[in-house]
Amino acid sequence: MRQIHVLRAQLKPRLLALSLLCTTIVSAQDRMPTISSDRLTAEQAAAIEELRSTRGIELRGPWIPLSRSPEVLSRARAMGDYLRYNSALPPQLSEFLILLTAREWRQQYEWQAHHDIALEAGLAPATAAAIAEGRRPAELSTEETALYELFTELHRNHRVSDPTYAVAVALFGEQGVIDAVAIVGYYTLLAMVMNTAQTSLPAGVQAALPSLP
Numbered sequence: 001m002r003q004i005h006v007l008r009a010q011l012k013p014r015l016l017a018l019s020l021l022c023t024t025i026v027s028a029q030d031r032m033p034t035i036s037s038d039r040l041t042a043e044q045a046a047a048i049e050e051l052r053s054t055r056g057i058e059l060r061g062p063w064i065p066l067s068r069s070p071e072v073l074s075r076a077r078a079m080g081d082y083l084r085y086n087s088a089l090p091p092q093l094s095e096f097l098i099l100l101t102a103r104e105w106r107q108q109y110e111w112q113a114h115h116d117i118a119l120e121a122g123l124a125p126a127t128a129a130a131i132a133e134g135r136r137p138a139e140l141s142t143e144e145t146a147l148y149e150l151f152t153e154l155h156r157n158h159r160v161s162d163p164t165y166a167v168a169v170a171l172f173g174e175q176g177v178i179d180a181v182a183i184v185g186y187y188t189l190l191a192m193v194m195n196t197a198q199t200s201l202p203a204g205v206q207a208a209l210p211s212l213p
Helices: 002-027 042-055 070-085 091-104 108-120 125-132 142-156 162-197
Strands: none
Touching (some): 070 162, 091 108, 091 125, 091 142, 091 162, 108 162, 142 162
């Protein structure tokens, strides 16, 4: 018995040190910060330049960690070009789904990047506020209600019921349903990448999504 107590006494400081190390790792930011230009591979540099030329933006947000896999970056960017700008859904509904996805994944950067865009596209401020607080918005259009049900069932049940599917197809057509699911999937990918990399918000920007239980 005495040996057990001695062993516990010896292990205690080691376990404490390990706990502190794990806490530091968990709370660390920017696991995958911007790679300096002199360390970029030719493939990485080409993918980043393609992003700049097609989107007219500098490397930021999810594109920073995605630059570690330039082929994924380029293919994700191409898919995003369609889903963000040319999908079968109007911008208001696309942005509605993006905000729902950001809330689902507690993704502060994604929310910050799309909140104002969603309002400019016509989403009601009260709807955005309810999503941020994790509530079902009190007043939704017929189209928003259909997408909210589709989104909720996919995440809660991992499938879509026949009534929800029928309403979505009637409103958006089969292409619209696929595009809606693709928007959710695409922004889930970006959210997962940033959550894994612990991508930080731009300098001076405060987190807007409240913590939920």
